[in-house]
Structures are given as C-alpha cells and as structure tokens.
Amino acid sequence: MRSETIAIHGGYDVDPTTKAVAVPIYQTVAYAFDSADHAAALFNLEVEGFRYSRISNPTNAVLERRVAALEGGLEALCVSTGQSAINYAMLNLTELGSNIVSTPQLYGTTHTLFAHVLPSQGVNVRFAESDQPDAIERLIDDKTRGVFCESVANPAGNICDLEAFARVAHNHGVPLIVDNTVATPILLRPIEYGADIVVHSLTKFMGGHGTTLGGIIVDSGRFPWMEHAQRFPMFTQPDLSYHNLVYAEHFKEAAYIARCRSVYLRTTGSVLSPMSAFLLLQGIETVALRVERHVENGRRVAEFLRNDRRVEWVNYAGFPDSPFRTLAQKYLGGRACSLMTFGVKGGFEAGKKFYDALKLFKRLVNLGDAKSLACHPASTTHRQMPVEEQRKAGVGPETIRLSVGIEHIDDIIADLDQALDATESDERSKLLSCRSLISFEER
Numbered sequence: 114m115r116s117e118t119i120a121i122h123g124g125y126d127v128d129p130t131t132k133a134v135a136v137p138i139y140q141t142v143a144y145a146f147d148s149a150d151h152a153a154a155l156f157n158l159e160v161e162g163f164r165y166s167r168i169s170n171p172t173n174a175v176l177e178r179r180v181a182a183l184e185g186g187l188e189a190l191c192v193s194t195g196q197s198a199i200n201y202a203m204l205n206l207t208e209l210g211s212n213i214v215s216t217p218q219l220y221g222t223t224h225t226l227f228a229h230v231l232p233s234q235g236v237n238v239r240f241a242e243s244d245q246p247d248a249i250e251r252l253i254d255d256k257t258r259g260v261f262c263e264s265v266a267n268p269a270g271n272i273c274d275l276e277a278f279a280r281v282a283h284n285h286g287v288p289l290i291v292d293n294t295v296a297t298p299i300l301l302r303p304i305e306y307g308a309d310i311v312v313h314s315l316t317k318f319m320g321g322h323g324t325t326l327g328g329i330i331v332d333s334g335r336f337p338w339m340e341h342a343q344r345f346p347m348f349t350q351p352d353l354s355y356h357n358l359v360y361a362e363h364f365k366e367a368a369y370i371a372r373c374r375s376v377y378l379r380t381t382g383s384v385l386s387p388m389s390a391f392l393l394l395q396g397i398e399t400v401a402l403r404v405e406r407h408v409e410n411g412r413r414v415a416e417f418l419r420n421d422r423r424v425e426w427v428n429y430a431g432f433p434d435s436p437f438r439t440l441a442q443k444y445l446g447g448r449a450c451s452l453m454t455f456g457v458k459g460g461f462e463a464g465k466k467f468y469d470a471l472k473l474f475k476r477l478v479n480l481g482d483a484k485s486l487a488c489h490p491a492s493t494t495h496r497q498m499p500v501e502e503q504r505k506a507g508v509g510p511e512t513i514r515l516s517v518g519i520e521h522i523d524d525i526i527a528d529l530d531q532a533l534d535a536t537e538s539d540e541r542s543k544l545l546s547c548r549s550l551i552s553f554e555e556r
C-alpha cells in the first residue's frame with residue numbers, strides 16, 4: 114500500500130472482539146493471564162500478548178505498526194516524547210566508554226543530550242565538523258556504536274546525504290540512526306537509503322495539531338548484529354537482567370526493538386499513554402494531505418520572503434540555487450519542507466520587531482502544527498548553546514524560524530507582510546535619527 118493508505122489503515126483492521134472501526138483506546142494498566150503457565154510463557158517472551166502497559170499496550174501497538182509500515186521498517190517502539198525516543202535509541206546501542214558520531218546540525222535539546230547528558234553517563238558524542246560524509250568517517254573508531262543525523266536538520270535545514278552516511282557507517286560496522294521528524298515518511302523514508310534506525314518526534318508533523326507529545330523508534334531489521342558481535346555484546350551476549358536471553362538469537366532481526374522494550378522501556382518507563390497514541394493516530398490519518406499543503410504553502414512563503422526587499426536572507430532548500438537543491442531533489446523529490454529560516458534587514462533588533470508584530474503566526478517553540486508558527490532560536494531552543502555552537506547549528510542572533518501551517522496562503526502572507534512593515538518603520542526611524550545625528554554633527 115502507498116503512504117496515504119497506510120497512514121489511515123496501517124496496523125489495524127477492525128477490533129476482533131467489538132468490531133470497532135476506529136482504533137479503541139485501551140485505557141488499562143494490566144491484562145489478565147489465562148493461567149500461571151500462560152503468565153510464565155508471556156514473561157519468557159515465548160508467546161505474544163500483553164502483560165502490563167509500561168511494556169506494551171494494544172492502542173500503542175497500532176501506532177507502532179502504522180509508523181513502522183510508513184517508514185518501511187520491521188518494528189517500532191513508541192515512547193512518551195521525541196527526546197525519549199532519541200535517548201533510548203542511543204542507550205540501546207551504547208555502554209560505558211563507547212561513543213556515537215553525530216552531525217553538528219541538531220535540534221537544540223538533542224544537542225544538549227549529546228553534548229552534556231550522555232557524556233555524564235559515560236557515553237561520548239563526537240560532533241563532526243560538518244555534515245559531509247568524510248567529516249563523519251574521520252571520527253569513527255572501534256568504540257563507535259552508531260552514526261546519528263537529522264535527515265532534514267532543525268532549524269539549519271541542511272539535508273544529509275543519507276546514502277553516503279549509510280555507506281560510511283556500514284563500512285565501519287555501525288548502524289546509521291536518522292531523526293526523520295522534519296521530513297516525515299511522506300517526504301522521505303531513510304530506510305530506503307540504508308538507514309538502520311529511524312527516530313521521530315511524533316509531536317510535530319506526524320501528530321500535526323500541536324496537542325500531543327510522543328516519540329517513536331523504528332528499526333529496519335537489517336543491521337547484522339551477529340556479524341559485529343564484538344561491538345554489540347548487548348545483542349549477542351546473554352542478558353543477565355533478563356534470565357540470560359540473547360536478543361539476536363531469540364528475536365533475530367527484531368532484536369533491537371525487543372531489547373529496547375524489555376530493557377529500557379520496561380525499567381525506565383518513558384511510556385506513551387494510550388490516549389496520546391490515539392490522538393497521534395488520529396493526526397497521522399491526514400499526514401499525507403497536510404504535508405502536501407505544508408510544502409506548497411512553504412514554497413509560496415519562501416518565494417514571497419526572497420522577493421521582499423525588507424528581508425536580508427532566506428534559507429530554504431527548495432530554491433533552484435539552494436546549496437541543498439541536489440539533495441532536496443534526490444531525497445525529498447524536490448518537495449522542500451515548510452520549515453525555513455530567514456533574517457530581516459536590520460539584524461537582531463529588526464528581527465525582534467518582526468517577531469513581536471506577528472498576529473496569525475504564533476510565537477512559540479514547536480513545529481509541524483497545522484497552525485503557522487514562528488520561533489526565535491537564539492533566545493529559545495538554542496539558548497543553552499555557546500554562540501559558536503549556535504552558528505554551527507545554523508542559528509544566528511537574527512535568525513527567525515518559520516513552520517508554515519496549512520491556513521490559506523493569502524492570510525499567511527498578509528501576516529508576514531504586516532509584520533515586515535513593523536521592521537521597516539523601525540528601520541526608517543533609525544535612518545532618520547542617523548540623519549539628524551549627522552546634521553547635528555555638521556552643525
């Protein structure tokens with residue numbers, strides 16, 4: 114089935130007991146066992162079924178099957194947020210003293226997780242100088258357990274050459290982990306280009322309405338853990354915390370998600386509530402339609418901004434002369450995302466004026482909502498980063514990030530236009546005061 118169809122039907126037919134057509138919300142903590150033997154078989158992971166909703170839940174299972182199908186993966190694990198998806202995806206590959214190699218262009222909180230939190234737990238993250246495959250390759254050593262990137266980075270907007278990244282990672286016997294939040298599987302399916310693991314913040318375009326936090330880890334099922342047994346003992350050696358189970362033997366190609374569920378979700382519990390899974394499923398039903406409109410509105414806004422003399426620069430991968438044009442063509446079919454950054458003339462002060470004058474666009478830190486959103490990364494999402502790191506992440510003091518919504522394009526542009534007026538009046542008054550200063554000095 115195609116993505117549009119999977120988004121609506123994937124992972125669910127009708128409920129076998131009630132024939133409910135909509136996905137039921139299984140608001141239950143536990144599930145009854147038929148007998149002591151049945152319970153033991155469940156706990157031995159010998160039979161499929163549900164035990165306790167911290168480990169799995171039927172509503173969440175539909176979400177997992179649906180997103181796995183959308184991404185062309187084997188299995189998925191949904192969790193409470195995008196951040197916990199990234200954290201678990203990393204923990205599931207690493208141990209004390211090992212490292213991950215990452216591109217520098219990252220979502221701000223992921224950068225903090227990588228630069229500070231994982232290292233404090235004994236897992237180092239090495240940031241490459243750039244998003245070029247050779248810059249990644251230089252940092253991989255025998256302690257490396259994975260390569261991480263965002264397919265389309267937030268907010269830098271650079272598009273990673275996933276095929277080249279996968280080649281580099283696989284040459285060194287490590288998996289490629291891709292955060293596909295901004296692109297969504299509607300624009301890009303990283304597994305088709307060799308990615309091994311895909312993570313998402315479902316909070317953004319997937320849920321699509323700014324109501325519900327959620328995250329998911331999708332495994333392609335293709336990484337050969339057994340071939341790299343030395344590097345990944347967590348999959349190939351008996352797990353003392355789970356009666357000596359060897360994940361890669363017991364679960365074969367499904368080892369990665371099985372271990373993530375029974376080790377990390379089970380013991381540290383960043384569970385998605387079934388109510389949230391239901392809301393996210395509801396959102397996903399329309400993701401293909403919404404993304405289509407986001408892309409079209411994004412293109413119109415980018416063109417408007419670029420042709421406006423009040424705007425200094427626009428970073429949008431869909432322009433014919435964008436440095437990412439070729440990659441956008443290859444990986445997104447030319448459909449650049451509706452996320453873009455730009456700077457208004459007049460720098461930081463003018464940028465602030467513009468930001469404060471927005472009416473339809475909401476000032477906040479979020480993206481991928483049906484509503485048009487604007488963010489000032491330097492004062493919010495990337496505030497914790499030193500200025501130099503901000504630059505590497507594609508954030509300047511004047512940068513405004515837009516997530517163009519699916520409202521009528523005329524209303525979106527009218528709002529930007531009136532907000533740009535506010536910056537211009539500011540510019541004019543500065544010019545005037547500058548002139549009066551000159552004439553004052555001349556006097």
Ligand SMILES: *Cc1c(COP(=O)(O)O)cnc(C)c1O
Nearest residue numbers: 194195196220267294314316327
């Ligand atoms: C928002 C976001 C996250 C974090 O997701 P939450 O659901 O807010 O935890 C991770 N990666 C990217 C690219 C994001 O945009």
